[in-house]
Amino acid sequence: MEALKERILKDGKCLEGGILKVDSFINHQMDPVLMKRVADEFARRFASAGADKIITIEASGIAPAIMTGYVMGLPVVFAKKKKPVTMEGMLSTEVYSFTKRRTYDICVSGEFVCPGDRLLFIDDFLANGNAAKGIADLARQAGAELAGMGFIIEKEFQHGGKMLRDMGFRVESLAVIESLGNCRITFKQ
Amino acid sequence: MEALKERILKDGKCLEGGILKVDSFINHQMDPVLMKRVADEFARRFASAGADKIITIEASGIAPAIMTGYVMGLPVVFAKKKKPVTMEGMLSTEVYSFTKRRTYDICVSGEFVCPGDRLLFIDDFLANGNAAKGIADLARQAGAELAGMGFIIEKEFQHGGKMLRDMGFRVESLAVIESLGNCRITFKQ
Numbered sequence: 001m002e003a004l005k006e007r008i009l010k011d012g013k014c015l016e017g018g019i020l021k022v023d024s025f026i027n028h029q030m031d032p033v034l035m036k037r038v039a040d041e042f043a044r045r046f047a048s049a050g051a052d053k054i055i056t057i058e059a060s061g062i063a064p065a066i067m068t069g070y071v072m073g074l075p076v077v078f079a080k081k082k083k084p085v086t087m088e089g090m091l092s093t094e095v096y097s098f099t100k101r102r103t104y105d106i107c108v109s110g111e112f113v114c115p116g117d118r119l120l121f122i123d124d125f126l127a128n129g130n131a132a133k134g135i136a137d138l139a140r141q142a143g144a145e146l147a148g149m150g151f152i153i154e155k156e157f158q159h160g161g162k163m164l165r166d167m168g169f170r171v172e173s174l175a176v177i178e179s180l181g182n183c184r185i186t187f188k189q
Numbered sequence: 190m191e192a193l194k195e196r197i198l199k200d201g202k203c204l205e206g207g208i209l210k211v212d213s214f215i216n217h218q219m220d221p222v223l224m225k226r227v228a229d230e231f232a233r234r235f236a237s238a239g240a241d242k243i244i245t246i247e248a249s250g251i252a253p254a255i256m257t258g259y260v261m262g263l264p265v266v267f268a269k270k271k272k273p274v275t276m277e278g279m280l281s282t283e284v285y286s287f288t289k290r291r292t293y294d295i296c297v298s299g300e301f302v303c304p305g306d307r308l309l310f311i312d313d314f315l316a317n318g319n320a321a322k323g324i325a326d327l328a329r330q331a332g333a334e335l336a337g338m339g340f341i342i343e344k345e346f347q348h349g350g351k352m353l354r355d356m357g358f359r360v361e362s363l364a365v366i367e368s369l370g371n372c373r374i375t376f377k378q
Contacts (some may be wrong), residue, residue, distance in 0.1 A: 029301040032259035059247035070221035
């Protein structure tokens with residue numbers, strides 16, 4: 001998605017340690033017009049995936065997910081990042097974050113992820129893929145299927161995309177970054 | 190907003206202790222079409238407020254905020270609910286939650302809330318108004334102004350709306366609940 005790549009080059013900041021800061025337009029301050037274009041592109045790519053619900057993870061997945069849900073006419077569920085007070089009817093799994101070097105729980109109500117659901121997972125970043133694996137585990141627990149996974153930005157050099165594709169998931173990333181070496185953003189051609 | 194009230198009566202669940210569960214269409218599973226209608230209504234009510242940025246709080250404020258930003262053509266910033274690792278350039282304030290009976294921090298980058306900004310605060314619920322007061326404090330720290338505050342649902346019996354209006358803020362709530370007594374939802378006429 002060329003408009004997205006241009007925006008990343010213009011407003012993204014590359015920091016030491018493979019970190020790409022896009023907090024001026026994607027995950028702290030957000031550009032709703034760009035989010036709508038991102039949603040249009042996800043809708044185009046997943047038009048024939050047969051999804052009947054969007055799933056994401058709070059907080060920065062919510063904006064692209066609600067826009068994609070709006071464009072595709074599908075409900076949107078967001079997994080929460082902490083264990084609820086009561087686990088009654090809740091599905092929960094552990095996710096290890098390489099960035100934060102700690103484990104956190106994600107959970108979702110079993111009322112909203114149901115047997116037979118075909119989920120489309122939408123998130124802002126794909127790095128090592130652990131959050132996506134967590135979503136796949138919640139889907140498995142619920143007896144739901146994953147119709148696909150869509151990410152605004154994939155950091156290919158952190159190998160989550162390869163892992164998820166090798167697991168058989170359909171993964172679509174709107175901008176794939178090959179390298180952030182020398183604090184320079186290089187997209188995959 | 191009649192469509193919203195009808196939806197609350199149809200799908201909202203009233204629990205003991207003044208709790209209204211709307212997690213099947215607003216704050217866990219979300220209906221993007223309803224969110225768009227909510228955004229259209231906020232845009233109509235705040236058309237002449239002169240806002241130049243939307244602000245909200247993660248996580249359940251993000252969906253109505255990004256939709257309102259899209260309809261109004263404004264950028265959207267979400268305050269985060271934890272202290273960042275580095276406070277450099279961050280504005281932070283404490284919020285007391287009556288529901289959870291504990292204090293939490295909300296913070297936002299000073300890069301995205303700036304002197305002279307006219308912020309429109311959008312959130313899902315207005316109860317005691319402490320989160321809104323926190324946003325007002327962040328705006329004050331930044332030298333920004335609040336052009337208005339818009340909530341999907343106001344629980345009038347928890348008095349946050351009165352407090353904020355007495356403080357001089359323009360508050361617009363799309364559904365105002367007068368009482369949840371006897372686990373029955375009564376709207377203000």
